[in-house]
Amino acid sequence: MLRDDLRTLWTEPRPPDAPARVRRDWALLAAGLAGVALEATLREDVVWRPVAVVLAVWLWLLLLWRRTRPLATVTLAFGAVLLLPLASLVAAPGESVGLHTGAVVLVLVYALPRWGSGREIVLGGAVVVAVGALCVVTDGTPVVEKVVGFVFLLLPGVVGAAVRFRMTARERQLEQLRSREREQLARELHDTVAHHVSAMVIIAQAGRVLAGTDPSAAVEALEGVEEEGARTLEEMRAMVAALRDRGIGADLAPPAGVADLERLARTPGGRLRVDLGLDGELDALPPAVDAAVFRIVQESVTNALRHAVDATELVVRVAAERHTVRVSVRDDGRRTGRGRDGYGLTGLRERATLLGGTLRAGPGADRGWHVDAELPRVRSERGVHSRPRR
Template sequence: MFRRFWARHPVVGDAVIALLCLFLTLTPASSVRTGIPDPAGIVLSIIALAGVLAACVALFWRRRHPLVPFVLSFALQALFVVGILPGGTPLILVTAYALAVYGSSRAAWIGFGVALGALVVWGGAFVLGGGLGFADAANAVIGAVIFGLIGTLIGVNVGGRKRYLDAIIDRSRQLLVERDQQAQLAAAAERARIAREMHDIVSHSLTVIVALSEGAAATADREQARVASTATAQTARTALTEMRAMLGVLRDDTSPLPLAPLTAPSPEETVAAAQRAGYPISLTASGTPVTLSAPIDHALSRIVQEGVTNAMRHAPSATAITVRVEHRADAVSVEIVNDGVTEPGDSPGFGLRGLDERVAHVRGTIAHGPVDGGRWMLRAELPLTQEDA
């Protein structure tokens, strides 16, 4: 209870300590002039009283400037040596403790050693000059050693523990800040991942649905219209299933979120859906296929899906859409080219931006833009890992 009270009211604690030191030091300071003839004795007594008051007042600033009261306490002790007062002032104990706690252990030991050495030199000078007996000087120095050593030892112990706790608290605060930053980064990454998945599902499915619906409305053949309508319904059901699965993951608070995205349609499935919609698209694979890791396989499927979707949306007059997948020993590359683009398009949209992020995630490269002959090309190269090889 007392500890909490002093922690909440530091000024009260400072006042109590200052008054206690003043009471214990003022009485011996008033007798400094004993044995010293006037007027030197009166001057020395006035200086001693003023020094005691200054040192006690300086205790109020010992937390911010612990060296100031420490120096004043040893200066007062040097005055006591001249006044032939045995023992040491308790101010040394308090100021040595404050220097160790509010300064540092290194500063406390260095300050104590320097101040004690200066005090020894001061007393020795008076002893050699004949103005002070050896026993009197030794008593004053020994008193300063006892008070200073006790205050420094206790202060080093308390100050070390205080600095250790402060370091732990500061590290805990840093960890909290880092945790919040990591949570924000993770949330941003998850939002980007969900946005990519939603775009790929909705964009591709709606593009195929629009194409099939327009084809069903444009044909006069009832059988072809029925086939197109059936394919439209199947594509819509597939999109709804994928959307329901994704929204179910986001809404389910009872199970942990999966770390992997939803399974993307294979390049063969994407090309088959575009062919059912009536687009002139073909798929060519070369090389020796290997079992790809989940990130590489997912990125490859989404690249084909986005490239085909863009060709269906932005190049409706294309006479040929080619998808080429090449498997090599160190990488797998995919190229989607259509001949329905005659002018450069606008700035990349969300789909191409998402592809850039996907490819960067697997440390691949991607390029897209118009090429010679009024064609548009999307090419990506995904390096294989040791696991893929």
């Protein structure tokens, strides 16, 4: 079992989308170099001052590549650190060479398990342990201080591994949420396609019965089959474009839509008044868009009841335009916490993206929480073309 765990660790890939450099990296580098300059100027007990300054600057510059080249930065940093005990023996036995700002290597120890692959973590960890052990052995401090120093060196690596595990677990949960959202959307589309196919069969049967006595009725029946077939093809194309190889569940209950918003607005009761406003032609929306509008409003109402402190009113506006449907939900309460999107909003954003739309959520300018979504009536960019309803 241990061998399997080690093999799994060795083949672990790097975390995706690791940022190369961000603005705070340059701010951190500037602060570090300023600290190196101050320490080199103000400290009087620095041994081999030019060497110590060059080494400290080198360690701080390596920070810029800690996410994209974690193994290389750790190897170069600790290879340079390995020269400190040797320089100490040559220059001044018993005296340490280097600046306190060289402790920036702890950031590189953190970055190794946070951003490295399994192979890089194993090799880089071996370098850190070997160099750290050598420095501890050659140091003249008491044993207890040696042990504490060694643990202090490895602690950032443990923190980096814990952060990586937490972020990986969250990404896994988000992916499961997106999968459930796709499955729910697939069930809704499946129900719609089944409805259209049933209508086509009924119209075709009626046309066959009337073909002998009323040819015009048969022609109308064929036109009805054509229209229903076009609608069915539209929904099937949307399903293939959005879901591809996702499975379809067995729960085919008709999904709630815009027509159910009045019932939803009465649900909170006296705790929160919902001001619902509907504008435009909302009775002929594609089923997937119809269900998405309801889900956005439903999740927004739920979030307001849970998280909006001192909220008294929730303003919901749904407006249908020629090519899009706009949904706006605003409450007048106060939000607690950091305001990061929960799993519900993540699922709604995934659904809006699948339908070719957008969803934005965040705090208002003064107070409250705002959710704004824009959904296309038809996914024309995927090659889906609509036909007007008769």
